[in-house]
Amino acid sequence: MLLPGATLGMLGGGQLGRMFTIAARNLGYKVIVLEPDTGSPAGQLADEHIIAAYDDAEALVKLGNQCDVITTEFENIPAEVLNKLTEYCPVFPSASAVEKAQDRIVEKEFILSCGLLPVPYGVINTNSDIANAVKGITFPAILKTARFGYDGKGQQTINSVDEVEAAFKETGQVSCVLEQRIDLDCEVSVILGRNEQGETQCFPVAENIHRDGILYQTLAPARVDDNIANAAQAAAQRMADKLDYVGVMAVEFFVTKKGELLVNEMAPRTHNSGHFTLDACVTSQFEQQVRMVCGLPFGDSRLLSPVVMTNMLGDLWGSGANTQPHWDKLLENPSTKLHLYGKKEARAGRKMGHYCTLADDLTSAQQQADKIFNQLP
Numbered sequence: 001m002l003l004p005g006a007t008l009g010m011l012g013g014g015q016l017g018r019m020f021t022i023a024a025r026n027l028g029y030k031v032i033v034l035e036p037d038t039g040s041p042a043g044q045l046a047d048e049h050i051i052a053a054y055d056d057a058e059a060l061v062k063l064g065n066q067c068d069v070i071t072t073e074f075e076n077i078p079a080e081v082l083n084k085l086t087e088y089c090p091v092f093p094s095a096s097a098v099e100k101a102q103d104r105i106v107e108k109e110f111i112l113s114c115g116l117l118p119v120p121y122g123v124i125n126t127n128s129d130i131a132n133a134v135k136g137i138t139f140p141a142i143l144k145t146a147r148f149g150y151d152g153k154g155q156q157t158i159n160s161v162d163e164v165e166a167a168f169k170e171t172g173q174v175s176c177v178l179e180q181r182i183d184l185d186c187e188v189s190v191i192l193g194r195n196e197q198g199e200t201q202c203f204p205v206a207e208n209i210h211r212d213g214i215l216y217q218t219l220a221p222a223r224v225d226d227n228i229a230n231a232a233q234a235a236a237q238r239m240a241d242k243l244d245y246v247g248v249m250a251v252e253f254f255v256t257k258k259g260e261l262l263v264n265e266m267a268p269r270t271h272n273s274g275h276f277t278l279d280a281c282v283t284s285q286f287e288q289q290v291r292m293v294c295g296l297p298f299g300d301s302r303l304l305s306p307v308v309m310t311n312m313l314g315d316l317w318g319s320g321a322n323t324q325p326h327w328d329k330l331l332e333n334p335s336t337k338l339h340l341y342g343k344k345e346a347r348a349g350r351k352m353g354h355y356c357t358l359a360d361d362l363t364s365a366q367q368q369a370d371k372i373f374n375q376l377p
């Protein structure tokens with residue numbers, strides 16, 4: 001067990017790393033962040049920020065020598081980097097678990113191997129795969145690059161077979177999956193912690209509302225029946241077990257209009273849809289990550305109040321002059337908690353911060369959250 005005073009390494013300097021750093025430092029740990037960007041959200045708050053590429057050999061030696069354990073906030077850390085670091089100290093999650101989430105083709109095969117249902121899909125590596133990939137797919141569909149997609153990036157809507165080839169060309173002919181577009185009842189996600197002994201603890205199932213492929217709001221608890229909620233938690237747990245996962249991970253699901261539960265994707269890290277835990281659960285997902293990688297007991301994942309988490313993208317900031325949103329409108333609501341990530345520049349679609357609105361019921365929390373959102377710009 002690594003107790004307070006130990007040094008934790010974080011690969012990645014974004015907001016997930018920042019909130020991990022806050023949780024870890026609150027508990028008395030030291031944090032060293034490896035991140036190429038200067039002034040990154042996590043680097044600003046860490047005890048030390050190593051400014052170097054994730055695969056910089058010298059930086060990895062420096063990080064490895066100083067840390068008691070290393071974790072990540074970013075799924076695209078190369079597997080070789082995670083493996084290399086295990087020569088110095090434990091690294092959670094493992095390279096083999098992270099790798100499964102880096103490529104949509106590998107991920108969907110993994111979902112199937114767990115006996116779970118991915119979204120119906122076909123694989124396209126070359127033009128000659130298209131004929132086969134469209135079999136079993138009813139249009140409209142979505143073409144997604146297999147690697148490096150996030151916040152809806154790398155995705156194109158496809159309305160007929162004829163459009164596939166041009167869209168594939170548009171990707172630069174990198175490996176892709178062609179997915180059936182699902183008629184969604186809703187989207188839910190499960191965040192869980194898993195320790196080295198193989199025990200897991202799930203946070204309450206959350207419901208996610210996306211706008212233009214980017215998360216807008218998370219509602220907890222999800223407004224789904226218990227069967228769906230239990231099935232989602234069981235599915236996420238099965239995936240974590242099969243990966244022999246250590247740390248915090250997230251699984252995103254689609255609930256179809258027919259009431260089917262499909263696995264969309266997983267993230268080998270804390271997740272945007274788990275930010276509600278910061279203000280509404282006994283333990284946040286970030287503290288749970290600290291606890292899991294340090295071998296501490298689980299923190300209580302109980303939800304204390306209905307909550308709506310709302311993302312704030314750079315679009316809410318004025319253009320050009322970089323004016324700030326109307327914070328006074330948000331701060332006058334006593335049950336809303338503001339979290340800003342310290343990003344210097346606001347850009348359209350860039351996650352700048354979020355807020356959590358707590359109320360006795362979800363309807364009221366959502367009404368208040370939406371009202372704030374409309375007053376911010």
Ligand code: ADP
Nearest residue numbers: 119142149150151152153179180181182210213
């Ligand atoms: P990202 O890695 O960008 O999060 P996702 O595959 O999760 O990629 O897609 C982002 C969002 O786009 C989803 O949460 C969902 O709202 C929508 N979406 C993606 N794929 C589908 C699909 N096959 N059917 C319906 N909606 C989808």
Ligand code: MG
Nearest residue numbers: 151252264265
């Ligand atoms: Mg997603």
